[in-house]
Amino acid sequence: MPTDTASADATIAAKVPVTVLTGFLGSGKTTLLNRILTEEHGKRIAVIENEFGEVGVDDALVVDAEEEIFEMNNGCICCTVRGDLIRILGTLMRRRDRFDHILVETTGLADPAPVAQTFFVDDEIAGQLRLDAIVTLVDARHLVQHLDDDKPDGVENEAVEQIAFADRIVLNKTDLVDEAELDDVIDRIRAINRVAEILPAQHAKVDLDKVLDVGAFDLGRTLEVDPAFLTDSEHQHDLTVTSVGIELAGDLSVPKLNDWLGELLATKGTDIFRSKGILAVGGQDNRYVFQGVHMLFEGTDGQPWGEAPRISRLVFIGRNLDRGALEDGLRGCLVSGR
Template sequence: MPPSGRKVPVTVLTGFLGSGKTTLLNHILSVRHGLKFAIIENEFGEVGVDEHVIKEDSEEQVIEVMNGCICCTVRGDLVKVLKRLRDRLETFDGVIIETTGMADPAPVAQTFFVDPEIQKDYHLDCIVTVIDSKHVLQHLREEKPEGVENESVEQIAFADKIILNKTDLVDDAQLAEVVAEVKKINSSAEMIKAQHSQVDPTKLLGVNAFSLDRVLEMDPEFMDTEGEHQHDNSISSISFKFEGEVNVNKLEMWISEMLQTKATDMFRYKGMLAVKGMETKYLFQGVHMLFNGGFEGGYKWKEGEKRECRFVFIGRNLDKILLEKKFMDCKVLSEARFNTGDKVEANVPGGWTKGTILKVWDDGNPYRIKLDNGTEVWAPDDSDDFVRSVRQKVEGGYK
């Protein structure tokens, strides 16, 4: 229980898919401010990724993860989590809730006004909405079926602070258009420009910015907890998880192929992968055509930790069977065909060239090969398309 009379402040981080919420959360946790938080993390899908990359700055920090839409089926779970944390609230300076990008913040905010026990121990301090400056306009202007909410509009409307993130990806004219469109929805929220979600945490935490009066003026039916929140049924989440490792070269080739054909429908995709031949976790994320992946961040596999791959897609009219097949095609299923010292031929510019295997699974590649001319190359896949046994000339051809 918190000290008598003290209510623990709650900050809600919201924003459409790929806006930079988890990056902002990690930034808040990494800045030296001397504060401790309980973190409630929400994923729109059965397989979570973000909870594996949230930085833990203290043993006192608690991370709770809920799957589904926090404003729908797991709203009751949010109440349960908040009540479960009550016994430890005296060790925290605040609670931070990161919602899924598909969440309407209104039902989340309602939680702190309709349950007497929650009201007693918590107060809603601020709703922070993160905006992807490059893609937000297409989502704000998207025509939805009758009765279906536009989550990106709702997230801006309920915001106390709006972070105009990824300003480095747009020019001044585009940013001005974004600002004008946002002000049409919410002219009272403070707007903060940012790149890579780098915002001073003191502008977001403990600011007592949430105003129930403002929300009721905007939405008189805010306290109607029986109202239904209807998502666009064409938008879905597809998640995969398996124990094992992938060939990162095959993965990146597939992602590139997908972006050429399905980028418009890919609102968000992210993953945490075990890559064969690498001790560091491969983290990637993307929004439409913008893809970023690599081993940056230094998240190494711990001794004894199960090496597994997690992948989440969120988008419109997703083909689950095809996506799962493409993902599983990247999995390494067998041992390498060649060993160090074996003589092989490598398919390099100019044709097949003889060489020797220097190393098996080097820097995420199945083979590192030293050609007979002294050049060193990597084979990106363990197949005859890239590396094969030395062919011997026989009567009538080669074998």
């Protein structure tokens, strides 16, 4: 007869591993997700995406893949849509033969603890799935700024929470800091989490064997970090952080767009944590993919528009956002605009 240990091991092995991918706004989660979806690792992965904002952009940033991808755009996965997460997981388990790993990508403003809690407090989920690891991406250039962010009383710092609960920390964008800054960032991470393995990276390029199916989540350690982990459902976001989403039909002028975005991020970039968009640019057959983190931004060619309507979608996440000014600014970039 099998020993109790062997029986327990068999039970664990029968459960589908789940990776929770978290990290503050602009840390590189979607870049890592695309690597996971395109590299040869032999796994069939179902993806659950949660996006913060009224206008969805991330769906267009994720590469085409055969994997099943579910989107959750109507709130933050760690609070308002947690019931949706449970329902999607239940739907996935009815298609168990189509995948052998689940990846949950949270918003940049999510506390991973309530997400992880789902795999222990819901009996049906706990019986079929196992939390394999919480993988947190951090932006080496901007992490310290977010760790030192002055939050209102009673509001948690998501960047701190994401590091505290991490089993693996992908220290991304190391090429944007010097050695002394990098050492300081590592010291700050270690002050919050002494045991998680730190994986330095550029463009989220890491050995996927270090982040997938690693069996790294330790409930005992998590309870040391947060003794109320299995019972505490309280979670309060910083309500000063908001999202402005804009959709606009018509082609945009590259010179106008560059001038407007350059001035906007130079003057307001401290308050704009994240900006991203899929833009229709005059004279170009492909979508223009725009990504920004504070004052840093870049643009690349995306998929061809083909027969799809040429509608630009742009999202800003941050503080003190002026919706009217942002809408007017983008409208002013139209080829035929003011």
